[in-house]
Amino acid sequence: MSWAALLGLAAGSYALKAVGPLLLGDREPSPPLARLLALLAVPLLAALVVVQTLADGERLVLDARVPALIVAALCVWRRAPFLITVLAAAATAAGLRALAG
């Protein structure tokens, strides 16, 4: 990747982030819009969970990430700290892959 492309990508990424804080400023969006925007992260995060668990490029696969996610869900349910949750998931996937050889 050339430096020009990298810096262009960085500028674009920053512009996407800055739209809200710099253009909207302190003005409150209307209450229905605010509620909608507050909820926007929910379907996106849920999508990230399933995509990061099931997608391999453009294919859906079932692999060690699925039991790892189940372990993570148990950790979240038991209110384990964030770090314990992600480490338990990584250990589950790594352990299963080592067993599968």
Added chain:
Amino acid sequence: MVTGRSRPAYAADALGIGVATGVYGISFGVLAVGAGLSAVQACAMSLLIFTGGSQFAAVSVLGAGGSAATAAVNALLLGVRNSAYGLSLASLLGGSVGRRAVAAQLIIDESTAMARGQEDPHEARGAFWLTGISVFVCWNLGTLAGAVAGDGLGDPARLGLDAMFPAAFLALLAPQLRQRGAPAAALAGALIAVVLVPLTPAGVPVIAASLGVLAAVRVREARR
């Protein structure tokens, strides 16, 4: 942020998220160098782009032999969700233009989710800044370590690093499910994404899943 009072409840989580992000920052550094970027470029991406999903997407395209333009479009598509986060946080992130400009760079999944997880606006602001700074520092240190170590670390999948992502996003999602309509929105988002994975290029399913928020609107209207 840090006053003489006892540490806020979110502080341990914010630091924990930072450390966890640092660990997968290492895997980003390793993957970026493996995809042909220099170590300096890998570090520049983490400093200037600072949104993990976009960075991994760009590097995976480059590693598969794709053009820089394809890599950038993919990364920007994934970055669109930061616009939604920024719009939803705008009223929370007040202050001078300079302060808002710095806050903008810290808008990512983790800082947004932590802010949304607090009920009190003052705590939400504190959680945003502490999580953003914690993740920024750890993500960049991790990237540097990974880029310098190169491929000496071995296969990220063998270490289970890939399984950390869904676990992290699930942990970030859970506290947000208390909002009214949120479970319906989460279910709709997950369904949209999983259906679109085989049908659309990488990055599109997560963007399209934002439409899942309409499911929450429908739930509200039905209850009226």
